[in-house]
Amino acid sequence: MNQSELIILNFKEIRKRSIKLWNGLPEIYYNWKPDAKAMSASEMIRHVLEADYGWNIIINQGDMTNYKTPWKNRPFTNLKEELEFAKPFRETFLESIQQFSDNDLNQTEIVHPGNGSKKILVNYLLRIGYHESVHAGQFLSYLRAMNIDRPNLWD
Numbered sequence: 001m002n003q004s005e006l007i008i009l010n011f012k013e014i015r016k017r018s019i020k021l022w023n024g025l026p027e028i029y030y031n032w033k034p035d036a037k038a039m040s041a042s043e044m045i046r047h048v049l050e051a052d053y054g055w056n057i058i059i060n061q062g063d064m065t066n067y068k069t070p071w072k073n074r075p076f077t078n079l080k081e082e083l084e085f086a087k088p089f090r091e092t093f094l095e096s097i098q099q100f101s102d103n104d105l106n107q108t109e110i111v112h113p114g115n116g117s118k119k120i121l122v123n124y125l126l127r128i129g130y131h132e133s134v135h136a137g138q139f140l141s142y143l144r145a146m147n148i149d150r151p152n153l154w155d
Helices: 003-023 041-059 079-099 102-107 121-145
Strands: 109-111 118-120
Touching (some): 041 079
């Protein structure tokens, strides 16, 4: 297994667990948030799913100057529809990763448009996985605060 295949395997494992968490949230709590400055539960789900679109542009060194998200003005109706809408963007993102050689992964420099920090592509991709994992932890704390049973992520 090469590096890109391992990274994709990791991304799929992380997403599988995120979806398991998100499925534990009853629809009546989609707009719940712990305080006025926090993302709501549905905003956090969307944030994670929507990020794949932007990550794909960044790792392919596209121009983010006039970034427009396909989710703009799209209401969050339910998790199933959100996942279905996000599916082609996720597939495109994973296909992009599959195309990178080990040499590409270890030598391509990526500049993050939000803060200008530079990372080698393999490190940037691993941080993308970490980003989603952090939000999974936040989501677990949301479920705990709502007093909702939390799905077991370890089976």
